[in-house]
Amino acid sequence: MQRPPPAVELGACPTDVATVLAPSRFRTGSPPRLCYNRVVKLRLTVEGVAARYGARLVFHDVSLEVRGGEALVVSGPNGSGKSTFLRLLAGLQRPDAGVIVYEAPGGACTPRDALPLIGWVAPDLMLYRDLTARENLRFFAAVRGLRCDDQALDLLLEQVGLGGRGNDRLATYSSGMAQRLRYAYALLHRPPVLLLDEPTVTLDERGAGLVDTLIAAQRRAGMVVIATNDPRELRYADLVLRLGG
Amino acid sequence: MDRAKDTGPEAPAVERPVRTDAAMPALLAAAWAVFVKDLRIELRTRYALNAMVLFAACTALMVSVGTTFIGLRRTEEALLIQSSLLWAAFLFAAITGLSRGFVQEEEARTMAALRLAAPPAAVYLGKFLLNLALLAVLGAITSLLFIVLVRVQVGSPLAFVALIGAGSLCLAAATTILAAIIARASFKSALFAVLAFPLLVPPLIIAIQGTALSLENAGLGPALGALQFLVAYSVATFVASLMLFRFVWEA
Numbered sequence: 001m002q003r004p005p006p007a008v009e010l011g012a013c014p015t016d017v018a019t020v021l022a023p024s025r026f027r028t029g030s031p032p033r034l035c036y037n038r039v040v041k042l043r044l045t046v047e048g049v050a051a052r053y054g055a056r057l058v059f060h061d062v063s064l065e066v067r068g069g070e071a072l073v074v075s076g077p078n079g080s081g082k083s084t085f086l087r088l089l090a091g092l093q094r095p096d097a098g099v100i101v102y103e104a105p106g107g108a109c110t111p112r113d114a115l116p117l118i119g120w121v122a123p124d125l126m127l128y129r130d131l132t133a134r135e136n137l138r139f140f141a142a143v144r145g146l147r148c149d150d151q152a153l154d155l156l157l158e159q160v161g162l163g164g165r166g167n168d169r170l171a172t173y174s175s176g177m178a179q180r181l182r183y184a185y186a187l188l189h190r191p192p193v194l195l196l197d198e199p200t201v202t203l204d205e206r207g208a209g210l211v212d213t214l215i216a217a218q219r220r221a222g223m224v225v226i227a228t229n230d231p232r233e234l235r236y237a238d239l240v241l242r243l244g245g
Numbered sequence: 246m247d248r249a250k251d252t253g254p255e256a257p258a259v260e261r262p263v264r265t266d267a268a269m270p271a272l273l274a275a276a277w278a279v280f281v282k283d284l285r286i287e288l289r290t291r292y293a294l295n296a297m298v299l300f301a302a303c304t305a306l307m308v309s310v311g312t313t314f315i316g317l318r319r320t321e322e323a324l325l326i327q328s329s330l331l332w333a334a335f336l337f338a339a340i341t342g343l344s345r346g347f348v349q350e351e352e353a354r355t356m357a358a359l360r361l362a363a364p365p366a367a368v369y370l371g372k373f374l375l376n377l378a379l380l381a382v383l384g385a386i387t388s389l390l391f392i393v394l395v396r397v398q399v400g401s402p403l404a405f406v407a408l409i410g411a412g413s414l415c416l417a418a419a420t421t422i423l424a425a426i427i428a429r430a431s432f433k434s435a436l437f438a439v440l441a442f443p444l445l446v447p448p449l450i451i452a453i454q455g456t457a458l459s460l461e462n463a464g465l466g467p468a469l470g471a472l473q474f475l476v477a478y479s480v481a482t483f484v485a486s487l488m489l490f491r492f493v494w495e496a
Contacts, residue, residue, distance in 0.1 A: 092357055112495060120361055126354040130286045140279035141365035146270045185358065 042068040042104050042117075042192050042222055044089070049098030051084050057244050058084055060097065066223050066239060068192070071215065073237035074227040080244025082227035083122065086195045089225060090120045102193065114193075116144075119186030121179075122197035127170055133157060133181050134166035137188060144189050160184045161210060175202040183214065192222030199226055199233070272367055277362060279371020283346060283373035284378065292349065297383050300341050303332035305390035311397055319398065321461065327397050328457040332412070332449055335387045339380060343420040344437045346372040347428035356428075360494065369490040373421045373483070380413035397460060404468040411475035412452040419444045420480050422486035425493045433479030448478045 043065065050060035051096060058081035066072045074082045087093040088100060091111030102114045111118070127136045134153055141148040157166045161181040179202045186194065199215070200208045215236050218224045226236055232242060287293060310331045326438045350356045359368060388409055397403045420441055427436045455471025462468075 090361060092360060115361060118361065120357075122357075124354060125358055127358055128282070128286060128355055129353065130289050131282070135282075135285070139278055139282045140358070140362045143275040143359075143367060145275065 003049060030232045042102065044193065044223060044225075045099075045101045045103065046089075047099050047101075049085075049088060049095045049100060051088060051093070052096050053084075057158055062069055062098070062241065062243075064239065066225065067218055068223055070217055070223055070238040071236045072223070072225045072241060073223065073234055074241045074243060075229070075231075075234065076243035078229070082243055083124070084230075085195050085243065086120070086197050086225060086227050086239070089193075090118055090195055091115070092120075101170045104192075115187065117191055117193045118195060119189070119191035119193065120195045120197075121182045122195075123179075123201055124197075125182050125185070126183060127178070127181060127202065129171040130169060132167050132169050133162060133173075133184070136170065136181065140185055145187060148188075156184050156188065157181075160187075160220065161207060176204055176207060179203055179234055180207060182212070183210070187214070190221075194218045194222065194224045195229045196224065198230075199228065200230070256354070258369060262486060269405075273370070275363055275367035276370035276374065276494060279368055280374040280378075283371060283375040286349075287345075292489040293345040293379060294382065297338045297342040297379065298386055300338040301334055301383060301387045301438055302390060304338065305387065305394050306433075308334065308391075309394035325453070325457045326458045327391070328453045330395070331387065331391050331397065331456065332453050334391070335409075336410070336416070336449065338383055338387065339416055339420070340441060342379060343376050343416070344385075344424040344427060346375055347424040351428040357447075362470070365491040365494040366443060366487060368494060369421065369425070369487055371425070373417055373486075375426075376417040376421050377413060380417055384409045384413050399460055399461045401459045401464050401468065404462075404465045404472070406455065407465070407472055408452060408455045408459055408468060408475070411472055411479065412448065412456075413422075414479040415448040415452070415475055416445065417484065418486060419448075421493075422482075422490060422493065424496070425490065448475055451475060451478075465485065 023051065044063050044067075046062055049062045051058045062085070064072070074085055076082055084093065088095050089111055091114065099107050100111055102117055104117065128139070131139065131183075134150065134157070137153045137156065138148065138150075141153070154163070155168055157163055160183045162177060162180050162184065165173075165177065170181065173181065192216075196215075198212075199211045203211065215224055215226070224236070226233060228234075299347075312330075350359060377416060388405070392399065420437075423440050423444070427440065432438050450469050451474045455468045455475070458467040458471065467473075
């Protein structure tokens with residue numbers, strides 16, 4: 001069934017959205033937990049979206065709607081376009097057809113204008129290997145216009161299980177540690193939309209537990225979209241999008 | 246579990262995000278962060294600086310051997326030749342390193358992280374500042390090498406330094422946007438040179454003529470026209486690049 005296009009006027013990410021992104025107060029305690037000031041009223045609308053690589057159509061006519069508090073799981077075999085779909089939601093790629101809109105209090109915007117809303121974790125997300133973890137986070141906080149002191153950054157590192165390793169260069173990190181740092185990068189600005197591509201890849205059991213905690217916290221505060229091959233991760237889903245047949 | 250410990254004292258939190266495209270100071274702060282990050286990585290790895298300085302030193306040495314062998318006298322033509330050789334060494338040394346800023350982001354696959362976090366204008370400004378800083382160092386080293394090895398005598402040091410500075414500004418403004426364009430292409434180095442030369446030939450001709458005048462004459466006056474052209478060209482290229490960068494960055 002063809003749905004009508006979203007009846008919203010697109011523009012730059014509304015100022016209200018940045019205001020709504022009132023950051024959490026980090027709290028100490030075990031297990032690490034994330035707290036948000038309030039739930040963001042948010043809606044993601046995907047309408048008739050298609051993506052292709054060269055001549056190959058990866059997927060087409062994808063339409064769905066995700067609301068604040070919900071988790072969407074994107075599943076499908078290798079090459080079905082799960083990662084591509086998340087890149088479209090993050091604004092890192094343009095869809096070949098269709099429209100993606102984030103609606104928040106104060107207006108609506110396309111993914112390209114929704115950078116303050118989005119946190120993205122993916123295996124192909126790379127941070128700077130020649131910088132330390134703390135330098136990486138300090139840099140990304142600075143370019144996002146956040147004012148963070150070292151104590152706050154250390155606390156964030158501790159929350160993702162990298163306490164005491166903040167002064168090590170990423171070149172010395174294992175793949176699991178790099179994955180944990182990706183979470184710190186994605187959560188730095190407390191985004192109401194969290195996009196997770198293969199969220200537990202390379203993580204150990206404790207890391208997987210951390211992801212559980214994060215996803216639960218994110219659902220309370222905004223929305224989460226997970227691309228996965230792992231059938232166990234379907235348990236997070238309020239909605240499931242199956243790509244590739 | 247101890248309840249007080251569980252909730253714990255609130256740690257200093259990350260403060261409210263400021264939209265970086267909303268205010269110029271925030272944009273400049275983001276640009277400065279990009280510059281500092283790139284400079285820190287460059288100082289740790291020295292990918293660009295080593296290549297550029299090595300190239301400049303080798304060229305100055307070869308030119309010195311050649312001009313000594315010829316026995317170049319201080320005529321108007323000789324000054325023009327010295328000026329041309331200086332700018333040729335400067336340009337080719339710069340070309341080897343100036344594309345690193347964006348190419349390195351692409352090769353290290355850090356582009357996506359940067360695109361998600363930083364406003365495009367801040368990225369351009371940060372990379373531009375890095376290229377300008379590299380060119381300032383390279384310009385100083387190349388000039389010193391030519392003065393010592395090739396025995397270039399400078400008539401007006403002020404005009405000479407101003408021309409090297411204005412030429413560096415031209416190079417930085419033009420090559421920063423080109424580096425962003427070629428970052429995702431194959432044959433990056435070759436493409437960079439092919440795209441850069443048509444943009445750089447007009448200001449280079451003027452820079453060579455102006456530098457020859459600064460070698461020949463005392464005072465800023467004779468080189469003033471060349472200086473004005475170089476500054477105007479830099480400003481035009483810089484403004485156009487800043488306006489176009491978002492489209493290149495998000496392509």
